[in-house]
Amino acid sequence: MADSYRIAVNVEWTSKCNALCTMCPRDAIEHPQLMADRTWQQTLKRLSPQEVFRVVIAGYGEPTTHPQYFDFVEDARRHPVRFDMVSNGHLLDPEKLAHLDGAVGLLIVSFSSIDPDVYGRVHVNLDQRRVMENLKAAQQLLKRTTLGISLTPMPECLPSLPDTIAWLKAQGIHALTMSPTLYNRGGNLKEHALASERLRALIREHGLHSQELDFIPSGREIFRQWCSNRYKCVPRNVDLFIAASGDYLYCYNDVGHRHPIGNVADDPLRAVLRRREDMAAIPALCDDCNMRDRYGAGELLQTGISFVRQRLRQVA
Numbered sequence: 001m002a003d004s005y006r007i008a009v010n011v012e013w014t015s016k017c018n019a020l021c022t023m024c025p026r027d028a029i030e031h032p033q034l035m036a037d038r039t040w041q042q043t044l045k046r047l048s049p050q051e052v053f054r055v056v057i058a059g060y061g062e063p064t065t066h067p068q069y070f071d072f073v074e075d076a077r078r079h080p081v082r083f084d085m086v087s088n089g090h091l092l093d094p095e096k097l098a099h100l101d102g103a104v105g106l107l108i109v110s111f112s113s114i115d116p117d118v119y120g121r122v123h124v125n126l127d128q129r130r131v132m133e134n135l136k137a138a139q140q141l142l143k144r145t146t147l148g149i150s151l152t153p154m155p156e157c158l159p160s161l162p163d164t165i166a167w168l169k170a171q172g173i174h175a176l177t178m179s180p181t182l183y184n185r186g187g188n189l190k191e192h193a194l195a196s197e198r199l200r201a202l203i204r205e206h207g208l209h210s211q212e213l214d215f216i217p218s219g220r221e222i223f224r225q226w227c228s229n230r231y232k233c234v235p236r237n238v239d240l241f242i243a244a245s246g247d248y249l250y251c252y253n254d255v256g257h258r259h260p261i262g263n264v265a266d267d268p269l270r271a272v273l274r275r276r277e278d279m280a281a282i283p284a285l286c287d288d289c290n291m292r293d294r295y296g297a298g299e300l301l302q303t304g305i306s307f308v309r310q311r312l313r314q315v316a
């Protein structure tokens with residue numbers, strides 16, 4: 001390892017979900033499961049601010065469906081590392097929201113469209129009106145947690161994007177983010193190709209926050225990651241995925257959870273990172289992955305410029 005660096009960690013409280021979103025290839029998970037309390041406690045012990053700059057509670061499932069939601073949130077509140085959460089918002093009623101306040105720094109609710117037909121087709125099984133009511137409640141109730149939105153980068157969501165943004169802003173919600181890549185999740189989604197250039201242009205046009213910047217702790221640490229890892233895949237190297245089983249996954253794009261590289265019960269996080277630093281690409285996962293070249297030389301430069309711009313805006 002060239003030098004130490006911090007990473008983001010993605011923790012999956014559950015790989016079960018109350019939705020069937022069209023863009024999410026969760027059907028690749030053979031045995032969806034809940035994270036056991038014991039595994040969660042082991043996970044917490046593995047996370048330290050020296051090694052982790054951010055923990056995102058998301059994974060491939062819906063965290064608010066976990067039966068121990070209230071206990072787990074309480075544990076996150078007491079932990080020294082910064083926690084964020086990504087949710088589809090359907091179960092985020094006022095009681096759950098009030099409990100979340102201050103325990104996570106950023107709550108990101110995924111939202112596809114203000115158009116009920118589009119929402120119903122993309123966020124299958126969810127109630128758009130209920131999610132919208134929960135968003136309004138979140139905006140009122142959250143005092144120490146920032147509310148953000150993850151806008152779905154699906155082609156069918158884009159015609160209604162201006163109206164969706166206008167409704168969210170009218171509610172006072174301004175932290176609007178979008179991924180510049182509609183991930184094909186290691187080749188799991190072939191039919192949803194959408195050029196990242198087009199998404200980047202939309203992100204710029206609407207003044208959205210690009211999610212690719214959220215996994216970069218600092219320019220220096222990205223450089224250290226780059227030097228330390230034999231396989232120069234930035235999306236793989238900036239993040240470590242801890243599945244509901246406690247397995248550390250080789251890459252968060254391993255939707256099928258088929259490539260574990262350790263488990264929280266046995267391995268400290270740094271030991272797993274060292275193991276991964278020496279690992280090459282896994283052809284079954286990497287060959288068809290559209291994230292692989294997300295940070296080629298040009299894109300890395302563009303991302304670096306956006307990163308610096310954003311930091312300058314934050315200090316201004």
Ligand SMILES: C[S@@+](CC[C@H](N)C(=O)[O-])C[C@H]1O[C@@H](n2cnc3c(N)ncnc32)[C@H](O)[C@@H]1O
Nearest residue numbers: 023024058059061062086087088110150182183
């Ligand atoms: C997998 S979900 C898990 C958390 C939660 N169930 C939710 O829907 O927000 C995490 C995020 O990934 C996004 N997502 C799912 N599939 C995607 C894809 N193929 N490309 C880009 N983002 C995707 C979701 O919209 C959501 O914002």
Ligand code: SF4
Nearest residue numbers: 233236251286289292
């Ligand atoms: S190329 Fe491989 S390591 Fe990189 S993001 Fe894709 S699946 Fe992950």
